[in-house]
Amino acid sequence: MVLVFVENSDGKFKKAALEAVTYGRKTADLLGSECHALVIGAADNAGELGNYGATKVYQLSNDNLNSFDSQTYTQAISGVANDKGASTIILSNNASGMALTGRLAARLDAACVSGANALPTLDGSNLRIKKNIFSGKAISEMTLTGEKKVISVTGNSLKPETIGSPCEVEAVSVDVSAPKSKVISQDKQTGGPAPLPEAELVVSAGRGMKGPENWGIIEDLANIIGATTACSRPVADTGWRPHHEHVGQTGVAIRPNLYIAAGISGAIQHLAGVNQSKCIVVINKDPEAPFFKAADYGVCADLFDVVPKLTEAIKKAKA
Amino acid sequence: MKQLVCLSKTPETTTQIKLTGDGSQIDSNGVNYILNPYDEWYALVRAIELKEAVGGTVTVINVGDASNDVVIRKALAIGADDAIRVDADPSNALGVAKSIANNVKEAGYDIIYCGKESIDYNGSQVPAMLAELLDLPFVALATDMKVDGQTATIKRDIEGGSETVEVQTPFVLSAAKGLAEQRIPNMRGIMQSKRKPLNVVSSDVNDAKTQISGYALPSGKSEVKMIDPENMDELVRLLQEEAKVL
Numbered sequence A: 001m002v003l004v005f006v007e008n009s010d011g012k013f014k015k016a017a018l019e020a021v022t023y024g025r026k027t028a029d030l031l032g033s034e035c036h037a038l039v040i041g042a043a044d045n046a047g048e049l050g051n052y053g054a055t056k057v058y059q060l061s062n063d064n065l066n067s068f069d070s071q072t073y074t075q076a077i078s079g080v081a082n083d084k085g086a087s088t089i090i091l092s093n094n095a096s097g098m099a100l101t102g103r104l105a106a107r108l109d110a111a112c113v114s115g116a117n118a119l120p121t122l123d124g125s126n127l128r129i130k131k132n133i134f135s136g137k138a139i140s141e142m143t144l145t146g147e148k149k150v151i152s153v154t155g156n157s158l159k160p161e162t163i164g165s166p167c168e169v170e171a172v173s174v175d176v177s178a179p180k181s182k183v184i185s186q187d188k189q190t191g192g193p194a195p196l197p198e199a200e201l202v203v204s205a206g207r208g209m210k211g212p213e214n215w216g217i218i219e220d221l222a223n224i225i226g227a228t229t230a231c232s233r234p235v236a237d238t239g240w241r242p243h244h245e246h247v248g249q250t251g252v253a254i255r256p257n258l259y260i261a262a263g264i265s266g267a268i269q270h271l272a273g274v275n276q277s278k279c280i281v282v283i284n285k286d287p288e289a290p291f292f293k294a295a296d297y298g299v300c301a302d303l304f305d306v307v308p309k310l311t312e313a314i315k316k317a318k319a
Numbered sequence B: 001m002k003q004l005v006c007l008s009k010t011p012e013t014t015t016q017i018k019l020t021g022d023g024s025q026i027d028s029n030g031v032n033y034i035l036n037p038y039d040e041w042y043a044l045v046r047a048i049e050l051k052e053a054v055g056g057t058v059t060v061i062n063v064g065d066a067s068n069d070v071v072i073r074k075a076l077a078i079g080a081d082d083a084i085r086v087d088a089d090p091s092n093a094l095g096v097a098k099s100i101a102n103n104v105k106e107a108g109y110d111i112i113y114c115g116k117e118s119i120d121y122n123g124s125q126v127p128a129m130l131a132e133l134l135d136l137p138f139v140a141l142a143t144d145m146k147v148d149g150q151t152a153t154i155k156r157d158i159e160g161g162s163e164t165v166e167v168q169t170p171f172v173l174s175a176a177k178g179l180a181e182q183r184i185p186n187m188r189g190i191m192q193s194k195r196k197p198l199n200v201v202s203s204d205v206n207d208a209k210t211q212i213s214g215y216a217l218p219s220g221k222s223e224v225k226m227i228d229p230e231n232m233d234e235l236v237r238l239l240q241e242e243a244k245v246l
């Protein structure tokens, strides 16, 4: 059985979680097996995970799991996997996934791929899975030979698909020790656009902006299409924009459908984190800017002129 | 405070990745290697800062062959006290984590640091594996840490924001941007690093369950379409009808 750990965001499931369920179902189909989902904590609509491919949902509530702790969550997920006979565990490659994937693999002495960006294929009884390496400058294909496997899936690698119907939810329990770490506060943007790793549309800007006071035109463009804003590294380093907006080899690696870059030169370290975007638009006044070589569409002009015009053109097209 | 920092060696960030003729390997000809930026800039420097504040030691550990000694010496030049190199092939994350765990299990480190990922294989696996093998709590993606006695208050990145976690030593953390500021080694540090101990140990971990069976390069982009800056309507049309992303 393939067990998908579905992250529960205050009773709701984010897109990344649904993607993991669809990934799990397709992996189960490949292995001739079933796809079950595990939800920790209360969620009213857990059975709806069936729509995305799960045929059973396990719901686990335990006071020791009220706040995220990688150690107790690992005990819980591996406990359910062992009790229910799961050979493969799938999770999202996000902040909690990064804390859990390696732990689970070590605990189960399993083969492990983090950041899978395509569905597996079969090689005899082994799975083969592609993942990006060098922040997208190359791709490696991994062969998983262990009996147990742990796979974390990169966001936006596949679309959540409606391939099933609501399914049975079974309450389960496992022994979990008291957590040794405690979340004491959270500071999350509420509402607003999707966080960068999940965003389908991203508007990004670099040093060509001249200063933080000029970001209004970037925010306007982002707002009108519902995009998330990002920036180049020097922009975050000088404090013009918050660190979590920094994309590239040493920042967030993203793969949105659309990446609009204004006033960014396109240094190799920047490209490494964004070159998996499906469509790249580059606005730069220097015709020699290296970013044009990685772009689908280019506009060679002053961004202070072009960006507001683009925003207007989109408004017009939407009206 | 007894601290350990795990280091990996990675190709320098400007490296153009090329494959060998048969595509079975990354071509290492002409590649320059550096300390993994997350390990050097954030993990190592934060450990040194804490040592400066409360005393104790900073040990660095790396799994790899003797060609790694150059980057290990750099960590000593930045301010680590001593180094361990586990002489083993680092190509499998679980193998690396087991090699480290076996060598540090009895040492009683208070804080064990890793970078959030190595910039070559982007795995983010070793820190979490190490924590599990040592049965320690683990805080991933740390961007700020305050330590008061045995209690650490750590800010970590989560999707679209941050959260603050409280944990007691001993624990493992993975360092992300913000945890510290890069330090350039000075001449004195470089001279001292040559005399600091670098102990080479062997490892008998050998049970790779995950292997790399091949490499590929991303398919090249087709030629860029240049759009008249006076005609943003055309760009919008292309994004809607040709690229179908708006």
Ligand SMILES: Cc1cc2nc3c(=O)[nH]c(=O)nc-3n(C[C@H](O)[C@H](O)[C@H](O)COP(=O)(O)OP(=O)(O)OC[C@H]3O[C@@H](n4cnc5c(N)ncnc54)[C@H](O)[C@@H]3O)c2cc1C
Pocket (backbone or CB within 6 Å): A205, A206, A207, A208, A209, A231, A232, A233, A234, A235, A246, A247, A248, A249, A250, A251, A262, A263, A264, A265, A266, A267, A268, A269, A270, A273, A283, A284, A285, A286, A289, A301, A302, A303, A304, B013, B037
């Ligand atoms: C180890 C290492 C890791 C790194 N990691 C990253 C990373 O993760 N992410 C990252 O982004 N960088 C990274 N860098 C930095 C990278 O090398 C570049 O320095 C950086 O990306 C440049 O940022 P920029 O494009 O905003 O600025 P610049 O290179 O200064 O480019 C500004 C661009 O704006 C254009 N411009 C200026 N004014 C206008 C205008 N009015 N209208 C239109 N265009 C205009 C210019 O033509 C220029 O092309 C890293 C570097 C190192 C050494």
